[in-house]
Amino acid sequence: MSRFHSVPSPYTVSRAGDLLHFSNEYTCWTHDLNQGGELVAAVVKYGSGENILRAPQRLSLGLMEGGYHQYLTCNARARKFTLDEDGGHPRLRVWQTLQDQQGQVLPEVEVEHSVTYYPWGYGKHHVRLLVNQKIDTIGQCQVGSFYCTPDFDILAVREALVLQGNRCGVNSVQRWQPLLHGKARGDTYLSAHLPASVLLFSRGLEGIELALGDDLQAWDHFGTRFAGRQQTFVNFSSAQKAYEVRLCPLDCYHAGQSIEGEYNFKFRMTLPFVRPNITPLRPCASGTFYHHRGFAGRWPTRDEVAAWQQAGVTLMRLHNDGDSFGNGIFWRDAAYPPYPPAEMAKMDEFLAHAGAAGIAVAPYFSCKEYHPDAGGFAEHSQEWARLVDAGDTMIFNYFKNGVFGAQMCLESGWLQRRRDTIDEVLRRHAFKGVYYDWCTGSECVHDAHGKARHWDNDKLLELLEWSHQRVGEAGEVYLHLTGTPSLAAENLASLVLTEESGYGLITPLMFTPHVHFVNNAPRQICNMLGTVANPDNNRRLMLCALLHHATISTKEQQFLDFYREPWMQNLSQYRRHTAPGEGKCQTGDENVGMALYWNEQQALAVFVNISSETVSTDWQAAAGKLPDNAIPQQSLEGKITLKPLELQTKVIKL
Known part of the structure; x- marks a missing residue:
């Protein structure tokens, strides 16, 4: 089977009158100086090739005057603008006016909006709102709100931790919500809390994502000290014939609210790197060990590696983060060396066999877990730990024979420690990439990290971009993203693993929309058959995944044989694909x-x-x-x- 590698695609800027276009190979973002310099177009070139947006993005303030009297940044021409670079990336800065529909300007309020475009498909926005005179009639503030195409068919909201089903879990998608194009009331998403991210997409075609910056506290208690007065609203707008995505640090028509001073909001807008042709199937990138043979026989032989090669396997992962054999010999997160000398020798011998067969092996790394036996844990874990409640203790993830590790936050010194430990492994051994678990931003309230409520999504992306550069353009960046879609992360991935959750019935409709997503990276599902696994159910699972253009993460011989069909190796000649449940x-x-x-x-x-x-x-x-x-x-x-x-x-x- 084919390998697949992403490369960064830097943005260039061009101007046509008041329009500023930021383009790379896959996407184009357009800002209009006549509409406050706001974002007015977002195009995925190998998607529909058309503008996803239906109205300018905006910041607005709604004053309580018998209803909300709205003042918007997109209603007035930008007062001034600059184009420069930030770290070698093109940056637009605009100074904006808040104006109502009748041309009335809101006095004593200044807005400065900067956006920097990075080569993995996203723009980082920083909106600085300066209120020079107290406003005590504030009822609503929208930041980054936009209207987008009614053709999108799925909404995926990664909600705030307060709304998650697992308090100690991550900010994941609880429901992949079908969008019904305004034909039913089920379209509406409404919450009194802001999300971590909002993603809308058409399966197999394109999408757009807004993710809040790491400083979540900056969005809290705007105009009020009370929680639950924010609003996230996604609904079909009959007036705009579009989906409205409204993000409000405040939306509450209530007395006693006021704003004064400086407010800073940061968020990221991302488009997918949709490829001009269908990404290849990548079969059987699973764990390397044969556990059924016991500890002594777990390492693959040269002949078994050769069999993988014959089946078209180009990527495997060394996944050994738990004490599976109960003997204390396993790869503790952030520890090195992972094994006694004899096992290290076996590992290097296996890597040599895999390299000779043209198979890349990526070691397992948890982006968030730190094992208590690893160096530095005793000294730093309390300081770097992820906390979900102020004054609480660190969260441990448990395994049947101990722990995987304690959860850390990348908005701390853990980011550098994690990079250093990854780099040490890659320097010392013939691995050809990285496999990342817990590859997700997650909320934290540890005050040692410089903020009150925050998450570490931006820092996670820093780690991923560093990793891509570290392994090189021929190296593998293999990401496990069950329930945590991220366009920016997936744009740089060479393989995405998803669906680590229990199955219901095995049917063509069994998967989330994250399996057949937006053609920006090859996809693979976890084999979760468990006790119902047998040759017939194995085949059913393979057949259903194939319909969604995905493979199964396993090296069992039945699966290896399945993917040898010649036609499966030639699917990249096609430009489009549609899967069951999409109505096509x-x-x-x-x-x-x-x-x-x-x-x-x-x-x-x-x-x-x-x-x-x-x-x-x-x-x-x-x-x-x-x-x-x-x-x-x-x-x-x-x-x-x-x-x-x-x-x-x-x-x-x-």
Whole structure:
């Protein structure tokens, strides 16, 4: 199978009248000086190629005057602007006026907005609001709010920790919410708390994400000392014919609220690096050990590595963060060396075999866990620990034979320690990349980290970008991101692992939309069959994942054999792909799943039967719903008969 590597794509800036365009290979952001210098266009070049936004982004203040009297930054021309660089990256700075629809300016208020564009697809925004005279009628403040295309079909909100189901967990997506294009009230998302991030996307096509900066406290208690007066609102706007994404540090029509002084808000806007062609399938990048053979026989042999090579495997991970054998020999997070000398020798021998076979091996690193036996833990863990409640103790993640480690926060000295420990491993051994678990920003309230409430999403991205540079453009950045989508992280990944959660039934609709996402990186799912694993269920799982253009993280022989089909190695000739549940192709039987790949010359239909009976059914693909409208027929349709657990493909010339 093919390797896949991302490279950074720096932005360049050009001007056309009042429009400032920041473009790279995959995306383009446009600001309009006549509308306050605000963001007015966001284009994913290999997505739809059209503007995702339907109105300018804005900061607004709503004063309580028989309703909200709104003053917006996009209503007036920028007072002045500068273009320069920050760390070699293009930066726009604009000085803005708050003005209502009638042209009235809000006096004694200044806004300075800067945005710097980085080569992994995002702009870092810093909005400085200076209120020189007290305003005691404040009811609402919006920061970074925007309207976007009604064509998006999924909303993924990583909510604040106060809304999470697991207090000691991370800021994850609790629900992948279908967007119904204004045709049903189920569209609305409403919360009295701001999220960590908001992501809207069309599966297989494009999306846009806004993530708050690490200083979450800067968004809290704006105009009031009471919690729960923020608002996050996402809904279809019939007036704009768009989805409105409203982020409000304050939205409460109530007396006793006031603002005065300086306020600073930071957030990140990201577009995906959608590739011009479908990313390749990357099979079987799983853990290296054969646990069923016991501790003495766990290391792969030269012949087994050769078998991986024959199956097209190009990436494996050395995943040994828990005491699986109960003998105390395992790779403790942030410890080095991980093993006694004899085991270190076996590891290096295995790495030599893998290298000779052209297989990259990435060691497991937890971005957040610090094992108590690792160097420096006793001296620094209390200072670097992630705390979710002030005055609480550090959080340990437990394993059956001990602990994986304590949770740390990257907004501390842990970031440098984690980098140093990763660098030491890569310097000393023939690893060809990194595999990151706990690869997510998470909220923390440890006051030693310089802020009250914060998260470490920006610092995580610093670690990922450093890692990409450290392993080189030919190295692997393999990320586990179950429940924590991040366009900026996935733009630089060479493989994304997801779905580490229990399955319900094995069906073509079993996965979250994070599996068939936006074609910015190859994808893989965790094998979570557990006690229901058997040859038939293994095949069902492979068939369902294949429909979503994903592989299974395992090296079992049945899976290795499955991915040897020649046509699976040629899917990058197609530009688009649609999976079950997306409304673009369907069959008449719930046990028969269908996916479709296409380019301008041909389409490839993929059919699977997950039942234990032979099934005959009709199938149809609605050409008018397919991006690019590359298929001239009004619809593609036919009839298919499949034997139990059968896979069939059909090439359709266009």
